[in-house]
Amino acid sequence: MNPKSALLALALVAAPAGAQGEMLGSDRAACLGGGGPAIRVNVLGLKDRTGRLKLELYPANEGDFLKDDRDLIKEGKTFRRVWADTPAGGQVAMCIKAPRPGRYALLLTHDRDGRNKFDFWKDGAGFPSNRRLGRSRPKLEQAVIEVGSGVTTTNIRAQYLRGLGGFGPVGD
Template sequence: MLALMVAQLGIFAPAAHAAPSCVGPASDTWIHLTVDRVRNGKGLITATLYPNDRKRFLVKNGSLYVASTPASAGQTRFCLFVPHPGTYAIAIYHDEDSSGTINRGGLFGIPSEAVGFSNNPTILFGPPSLRSVLFTVDRANQAFTINLKKF
């Protein structure tokens, strides 16, 4: 009733939780990411957000979206929108040359730029499983840390 009266009078109350300046498609849900072990401040930290769907994890056009922010040596902190509360996976890489793609080298196409995943799984021979990197966002404004690793 109060909201209706406020709207009729042309008075608008501020949002209870105004979203900070985040990357990605705007929504009412966001998370704060800290990316640790950033080698230098060159280029971008690029985050790829995946749904809880094994068939879409780490495959071309399988992500919900990709977003980047300028890299800061040591730690890069930024805010990332997620579509709504739910279960997701994040893959991060340090795009040092700002090419927009992860550089790979060697015979097996191993990333030559530092990478990391939500939940910081142990990465030995190949990418982690979706199950090992899934995390749950149950409300806006949660914080997560991802450690980069260079192979």
């Protein structure tokens, strides 16, 4: 098996069963057919199937991580956002383009009421590390992802407010 075929086979095995369903988001074409650079996100652990899902791509440095998108764009820095309606059922996979191969920070949010404003009490969030978020501001290292020249696949488990312990996956 050639190296490219081996990587494709590994990506298919690493994705959860049935995760090869419809690709969501306006960047979906970048993940289909091995295009890129792009990130395929298999979204796991949704609390429900309401609202919309959002992926945001940031520079991988503390000063720019979660910074206002208008400021990043004005400063000529990397920022990209992709929305998708939460599907009624099945596996959820989204795609977001990266400007070039490299190191980025990636955020997933589940906007359950669809109002485009994060509601700490209701909405969910997740990062590629899948470490429990807890109560403090997310750390950059939780969000960092290395993007190659093709499609980089990652699994992100959504987390929601779970009482005094802060954000965590549903069912934990």
